[in-house]
Amino acid sequence: MLLFALALIAQDAVPAAPPVAAAGQPYRPPVIVQPQPIESITPEQMAYYFPSRALDRDVEGVGVVACTVRIDGYLDDCRPVFEDPTGIGFAAATARAALHLRYEDRYVGTVQTIRLRWVLQ
Structure with a gap:
């Protein structure tokens, strides 16, 4: 039953043919907006x-990961994409924190890019 549900979701994700512009009107591609999660990361989870290396050195930074949306809407299989400064652990921390994000059902199977800015308070 689960495999059947996944197949139906995958069919819905297939992009339709691009629309044809009305006579005399230029074609304008659709605007793609980063979907917003329906459950976010709390400040307590961020803390x-x-x-720890950043805390010890009083360093702030950015981590970027790419994660897949599971059938329940939560993220999985997060892979580091970028961190600044490097070697402090911001990408790994972003990957762990991103597991608390949850997306709508229509995003199941998609890969979401998560960017978190880590700020000392």
């Missing part, structure tokens, strides 16, 4: 995952 919990803040890299």
Whole structure:
């Protein structure tokens, strides 16, 4: 039953043919907007995952990961994409914190890019 549901979702994700512009009107591609999660990361979770090396050195930074949306809407299989400064652990912390994000059902199977800015308070 689960495999059947996944197949139906995958069919819905297939992009339709691009629309044809009305006579005399230029074609304008659709605007793609980054979907917003329906469950976010709390400040307490951000504090919990803040890299210890960054805390020890009083350093702030950015982590970017790419994650897949599971059937329940939560993220999985997060892979580091970028971190600044490097070697402090911001990408790894972003990957762990991103597991608390949840997306709508229509995003199941998609890959979401998550960017978190880590700030000392």
